[in-house]
Amino acid sequence: MPEAAQVRSFIDDAVRWRKTGDEAFLLRLIRSSCSGVPHDVGAAYATLAGRTGDLLDAIDRGRLALPTPERDSALLFVRRARFVRESSAEEDAFRFVVAEAFAVEEFVKEFPQGDKAAVEVELTEPVEPEEAVGVPRWQKHFSASALNAYTECARKWFYRYACAAVEDPGSSASAYGTAFHLALEDFHGDFPRPRGADRLAMRKRVRECVTWAFERNRDGFETRVEFELQVRRAQRTAQRYVDWLLVQELEAPFEVLGREVSAELDLDGRAFVGFIDRLDRDERTGNVGVVDYKTGSIATSAAEYCEKVRRFRDFQLPFYYWARTAAGDRVSRLVLIPLKDALLDVRPVVLEVGKTINLDDLERSREKMIELSTLLASGEIRHFETTKNASACTYCAYQTACANKPPAEAQRFGS
Numbered sequence: 001m002p003e004a005a006q007v008r009s010f011i012d013d014a015v016r017w018r019k020t021g022d023e024a025f026l027l028r029l030i031r032s033s034c035s036g037v038p039h040d041v042g043a044a045y046a047t048l049a050g051r052t053g054d055l056l057d058a059i060d061r062g063r064l065a066l067p068t069p070e071r072d073s074a075l076l077f078v079r080r081a082r083f084v085r086e087s088s089a090e091e092d093a094f095r096f097v098v099a100e101a102f103a104v105e106e107f108v109k110e111f112p113q114g115d116k117a118a119v120e121v122e123l124t125e126p127v128e129p130e131e132a133v134g135v136p137r138w139q140k141h142f143s144a145s146a147l148n149a150y151t152e153c154a155r156k157w158f159y160r161y162a163c164a165a166v167e168d169p170g171s172s173a174s175a176y177g178t179a180f181h182l183a184l185e186d187f188h189g190d191f192p193r194p195r196g197a198d199r200l201a202m203r204k205r206v207r208e209c210v211t212w213a214f215e216r217n218r219d220g221f222e223t224r225v226e227f228e229l230q231v232r233r234a235q236r237t238a239q240r241y242v243d244w245l246l247v248q249e250l251e252a253p254f255e256v257l258g259r260e261v262s263a264e265l266d267l268d269g270r271a272f273v274g275f276i277d278r279l280d281r282d283e284r285t286g287n288v289g290v291v292d293y294k295t296g297s298i299a300t301s302a303a304e305y306c307e308k309v310r311r312f313r314d315f316q317l318p319f320y321y322w323a324r325t326a327a328g329d330r331v332s333r334l335v336l337i338p339l340k341d342a343l344l345d346v347r348p349v350v351l352e353v354g355k356t357i358n359l360d361d362l363e364r365s366r367e368k369m370i371e372l373s374t375l376l377a378s379g380e381i382r383h384f385e386t387t388k389n390a391s392a393c394t395y396c397a398y399q400t401a402c403a404n405k406p407p408a409e410a411q412r413f414g415s
């Protein structure tokens with residue numbers, strides 16, 4: 001219930017908004033407890049409109065997916081705001097117009113009398129809910145990351161792939177990953193066969209590649225300080241990566257066959273696509289290794305990653321395995337290279353096919369890819385469950401819109 005002082009401040013903002021047309025006052029109105037809009041919804045719309053402009057239009061278009069009561073409250077706010085904006089009342093009377101339109105006049109006693117007849121707000125009848133139908137068939141190609149998203153949280157898949165509900169503006173973490181991948185792609189263009197004799201040249205070149213790649217992705221970092229810190233982090237990590245290459249070259253010499261290699265696979269008529277960061281050939285055996293760079297958090301051991309594969313929580317390396325096998329390669333190694341922590345040595349997670357990860361697990365993963373892609377292409381799914389694992393929500397771009405997301409860990413322990 002708003003206090004008199006909040007109501008007066010709310011009305012002051014409405015007066016200024018009508019007078020100046022400055023959207024900042026409108027954003028304050030929707031965030032106010034007098035707006036009739038739940039605070040988190042008002043704040044979310046204010047944030048969205050702060051980036052895109054035109055709050056009322058954003059609500060009209062339903063830019064945030066909301067439960068019906070909250071959506072209706074936002075639409076009512078729009079009607080009220082437009083109503084008061086169109087009012088031609090003088091300022092004193094206008095204050096009364098605003099108070100009555102937003103049904104807060106009872107909280108302020110000292111209004112001058114205005115023309116009450118002018119403040120009737122006409123509400124339309126609620127529309128009948130539409131009949132629930134399945135999400136249209138998914139007709140585009142599939143990817144391992146799309147299936148990973150689905151198994152992590154079906155609702156996230158729905159938002160990202162079926163609706164494209166909220167544009168994900170990216171983060172400095174994603175810009176870091178993009179820039180680092182680009183740097184290593186260039187670096188291995190010059191050094192496809194790492195050799196100890198080239199140690200100094202490799203160190204110099206990787207430094208240049210990192211500098212150039214981050215410059216190209218400078219816009220992905222919000223501040224100059226953030227940018228400089230991330231470049232330093234990347235430079236240190238890149239030197240550790242070279243250390244690891246040199247050790248690797250002594251243990252098992254290899255040649256980089258390809259960088260950002262297109263991976264395509266037909267699974268029971270469903271097209272899967274992706275890109276492999278690096279493809280290596282072992283110079284002693286001729287076998288092929290698939291290498292994936294990871295700049296975020298990953299499994300810390302081969303056993304942990306294999307368990308994720310067995311539980312159908314990660315399809316990426318199995319997908320690469322089947323794509324390159326279908327292309328005629330003899331794939332013997334699947335490797336994740338952690339490039340997140342500049343303070344640690346690079347210690348890859350290596351899966352030796354037939355040893356660390358067995359073929360049955362890869363085969364079951366392939367069957368699951370077919371099963372899930374068939375389901376997503378069926379057009380029969382009527383409900384996309386939210387995850388029960390609150391940690392999956394931490395960096396989810398759809399948090400604001402997501403009804404029924406699990407409570408955060410802290411809240412759960414607090415209850």
Ligand code: SF4
Pocket residue numbers: 153154155156159386387392393396397398399402404405406
């Ligand atoms: S906020 Fe959580 S429950 Fe909602 S879509 Fe994202 S991951 Fe799923």
